[in-house]
Amino acid sequence: MGHVFLRIQRAKSPVSRYSTRMSPSLPPYVAPETMDVLFSTAQIAERVKAIGQQISEDYKGHSIVLIGVLKGAAIFLSDLARSIEVDNTFDFVAVSSYGRARVSSGAVKLIKDIDNPIEGKHVIIVEDILDTGLTLSYLRGLMLQHKPASLKIATCLDKPERRLVPIEADYVCFQIPNRFVIGYGMDYAERYRGVADIRIFPETPPGH
Numbered sequence: 301m302g303h304v305f306l307r308i309q310r311a312k313s314p315v316s317r318y319s320t321r322m323s324p325s326l327p328p329y330v331a332p333e334t335m336d337v338l339f340s341t342a343q344i345a346e347r348v349k350a351i352g353q354q355i356s357e358d359y360k361g362h363s364i365v366l367i368g369v370l371k372g373a374a375i376f377l378s379d380l381a382r383s384i385e386v387d388n389t390f391d392f393v394a395v396s397s398y399g400r401a402r403v404s405s406g407a408v409k410l411i412k413d414i415d416n417p418i419e420g421k422h423v424i425i426v427e428d429i430l431d432t433g434l435t436l437s438y439l440r441g442l443m444l445q446h447k448p449a450s451l452k453i454a455t456c457l458d459k460p461e462r463r464l465v466p467i468e469a470d471y472v473c474f475q476i477p478n479r480f481v482i483g484y485g486m487d488y489a490e491r492y493r494g495v496a497d498i499r500i501f502p503e504t505p506p507g508h
């Protein structure tokens with residue numbers, strides 16, 4: 301029998317990407333070893349290094365602030381920061397979203413703001429996946445209100461097919477088709493963030 305996914309009520313209350321996203325009704329555990337690998341640890345390391353080098357060239361002689369979007373971007377950010385050779389600090393934001401079925405501009409809400417001011421600074425928002433674009437377009441608008449000297453976006457994965465609002469990242473490790481993936485910080489129901497490579501979840505979760 302195939303995996304049974306419990307349908308999650310997404311439209312009524314905010315779904316935190318920061319704390320428990322889909323509890324209390326956890327879907328059945330699927331062992332990550334049974335999932336197909338989309339990108340190996342070596343492939344990820346190679347691309348993150350390349351993006352780090354590109355950022356180091358683009359910002360030569362400047363200091364930058366990396367702003368990671370919790371929780372999914374934490375692992376990408378920690379690897380990226382270590383591959384960047386210019387002076388950098390990092391901060392984190394967390395957002396809640398109402399799920400991807402909602403297209404309204406109020407679909408995303410900030411639940412943890414940056415700790416330090418970014419006015420006049422060169423900022424890069426670091427995200428795990430650019431999917432519909434709702435999260436990053438909301439965050440970009442919010443960060444621009446702080447008047448940074450410049451603002452760019454780095455994402456580990458980009459799913460261009462899923463875009464609902466026009467937004468592109470400046471630095472992308474991999475473009476992928478419309479498949480649900482886990483690992484390298486990315487979760488399904490908070491699981492699998494610690495899986496070292498990026499794997500395809502066997503069925504697309506409901507609402508995706």
Ligand code: IMP
Pocket residue numbers: 317372400427428429430431432433434435436479480481482486487488
């Ligand atoms: P967006 O606002 O639709 O662009 O949402 C992006 C967020 O959705 C990502 O930061 C992830 O938290 C989540 N997401 C989108 N696709 C996937 C996926 O394939 N696996 C895990 N999380 C995903």
